[in-house]
Each structure stands twice: as structure tokens, then as C-alpha cells.
Amino acid sequence: MRKLLNRVLIRFGLLITKAPTILVEKKLPPSKLIAPSLTEKVKLQPAVEKSKNEIFDIFCTETKVHKWHHYFDVYERYLSGFRSHPIRMLEIGVFRGGSLRMWNRYLHPDSIIVGIDIDKTCAQHENNNQGIHVRIGSQADLKFLAAVNEEFGPFDIILDDGSHKTHHQIFSFNALFRNALRDGGCYIVEDCHTSYSAKHVDSPETFIEFSKALVDTIHEPYLGREEKAFRLGHMDALQEIELSYLSAHLHSINFHDSIIAFQKKRRALPTSELR
Numbered sequence: 001m002r003k004l005l006n007r008v009l010i011r012f013g014l015l016i017t018k019a020p021t022i023l024v025e026k027k028l029p030p031s032k033l034i035a036p037s038l039t040e041k042v043k044l045q046p047a048v049e050k051s052k053n054e055i056f057d058i059f060c061t062e063t064k065v066h067k068w069h070h071y072f073d074v075y076e077r078y079l080s081g082f083r084s085h086p087i088r089m090l091e092i093g094v095f096r097g098g099s100l101r102m103w104n105r106y107l108h109p110d111s112i113i114v115g116i117d118i119d120k121t122c123a124q125h126e127n128n129n130q131g132i133h134v135r136i137g138s139q140a141d142l143k144f145l146a147a148v149n150e151e152f153g154p155f156d157i158i159l160d161d162g163s164h165k166t167h168h169q170i171f172s173f174n175a176l177f178r179n180a181l182r183d184g185g186c187y188i189v190e191d192c193h194t195s196y197s198a199k200h201v202d203s204p205e206t207f208i209e210f211s212k213a214l215v216d217t218i219h220e221p222y223l224g225r226e227e228k229a230f231r232l233g234h235m236d237a238l239q240e241i242e243l244s245y246l247s248a249h250l251h252s253i254n255f256h257d258s259i260i261a262f263q264k265k266r267r268a269l270p271t272s273e274l275r
């Protein structure tokens with residue numbers, strides 16, 4: 001009975017069996033291998049120049065949108081490749097609707113932008129004529145997410161700017177990556193600095209820790225196999241191998257200040273060639 005109760009509490013992020021080390025220690029995890037010259041303290045100055053790109057220009061003329069300035073270069077990096085054709089974008093977290101309008105102005109005019117939010121008042125930001133749709137529900141509700149995917153998905157871009165609670169970030173990633181994100185798409189989670197705030201961490205691992213573990217997943221094919229098993233012309237080369245779905249589809253993970261971007265692309269068997 002107790003086990004079942006714990007499972008239910010964990011499922012809804014209400015029980016942290018073990019607080020993440022980073023919150024207990026309140027300092028960065030030590031690595032004895034980082035050279036002392038790299039850990040010496042240096043002063044940070046305010047930015048001399050603001051981000052110079054089209055999406056930042058749109059942000060400056062938009063209202064009711066809240067974004068950190070250093071996010072714009074990151075958006076440009078992942079979104080600019082999606083501008084030439086109509087795409088589908090899902091944003092978790094609508095708030096005052098400004099970001100939905102910003103994506104709508106930045107992306108191809110025939111794109112479909114879908115915002116989801118737990119707050120019913122966000123429905124007012126729907127503008128079907130502009131391709132902006134809003135659905136009300138929680139990012140931690142599997143049925144709701146499946147229904148949104150059924151109605152509008154799969155998506156080329158999914159951006160999590162929702163509750164920023166770590167169990168929600170993990171839950172939504174787990175729920176959406178496989179079925180709601182198109183091959184070639186990008187899953188972006190922002191405000192990941194919340195992984196360092198006790199107010200937001202409500203899972204046994206922070207979202208940053210969860211994402212670091214996915215770095216290992218990318219390298220799953222090499223676990224227990226010698227390099228030469230992947231060499232062209234070698235006896236064992238080009239045999240099929242079985243991998244987790246995630247490993248077979250997670251092309252890259254990029255860590256930025258407070259933003260993690262996961263690029264999805266079904267991979268082929270890694271092969272090397274000795275010429």
C-alpha cells in the first residue's frame with residue numbers, strides 16, 4: 001500500500017525521495033579535474049550590445065511578452081532554419097499571449113502556433129485567423145497533451161516555457177518527444193536556471209541533471225562494443241543493433257545559459273571507415 005502511494009506521489013511530483021545534491025550542497029558539483037585557472041573568479045559586466053537579430057527586433061515591438069535578452073541568439077540558432085516554410089510550433093505557457101504573437105510574426109505566415117496553459121484566461125489570446133491556437137490544460141496531463149497532439153501535431157518545434165517546475169519539464173519531455181515532435185524537429189526548454197532553485201525543483205533529479213543523463217543516451221550504441229564493430233569492411237560492421245527509441249532519435253543536446261535544445265533526427269548505424 002505504502003509503495004503504491006509513493007508511486008502515485010512520485011508520478012505527480014509530490015514526493016522527492018532524495019533531494020538533488022545540488023540543492024543540498026548549494027554549490028556546483030565539484031570536478032577535481034577542472035584546472036584551478038578555470039575556476040578563478042572573474043567579474044561579469046552588463047552587456048554592452050543587445051542581441052542583434054530579427055526575432056529580437058520583433059520582441060522590441062511586441063508587448064506582453066517576457067523573455068531574457070540572451071535567449072534571442074539561441075532562438076535564432078534553432079528557429080531560423082524553420083522560417084522558409086509553414087511549420088507547427090507548440091509553446092507550453094501562454095501567459096499574456098505576447099510570445100505566441102512573436103513566433104507568429106517571426107515564422108512563415110502559414111505556420112500553426114499552438115499555446116497551452118493551465119490558466120483559463122489565456123484562451124483570449126487565441127487568434128485563429130493568424131494561425132494562433134490556445135488550448136487550456138496542464139503540461140503534466142498526458143491525456144490533454146495527447147489530445148493537443150492529435151488536433152495539431154506533430155510539431156516541428158516544442159518550447160517549454162510553462163510552470164518551470166522540474167517534474168513538469170521532465171514529464172512533458174517524456175510525454176511529447178516520441179509522438180508529438182516531428183523527425184527533424186527541435187524541443188527547447190527554457191528558464192532551466194530553475195533547476196538551481198528550491199522553489200522549482202520538485203523531482204528527484206533536476207531538469208539539468210535529467211538532460212545530462214541524456215548525453216549518455218546519445219552514446220548508447222558504443223556501450224559494450226569495441227570501436228572496430230562500427231568499421232566499414234570489418235566482419236561485424238553494419239550489423240543491425242538495437243537501441244532505445246531515445247538514443248535512435250536524439251541527434252544532439254545543446255546546453256545554453258538557461259536553455260536546453262534537443263534536436264531530433266532518426267540516426268543510422270554509426271559507421272567509421274579506415275582508408
Ligand SMILES: C[S@@+](CC[C@H](N)C(=O)[O-])C[C@H]1O[C@@H](n2cnc3c(N)ncnc32)[C@H](O)[C@@H]1O
Binds near residue numbers: 065096117138162168
Ligand atoms: C513564464 S509564463 C509564459 C510566458 C510566455 N511564454 C511569454 O514568453 O510571454 C508561464 C505560464 O505557464 C503557465 N503554467 C503554469 N503551470 C502550468 C501547467 N502545469 N501547464 C501548463 N501551463 C502552466 C502559467 O499559467 C503561465 O501563464
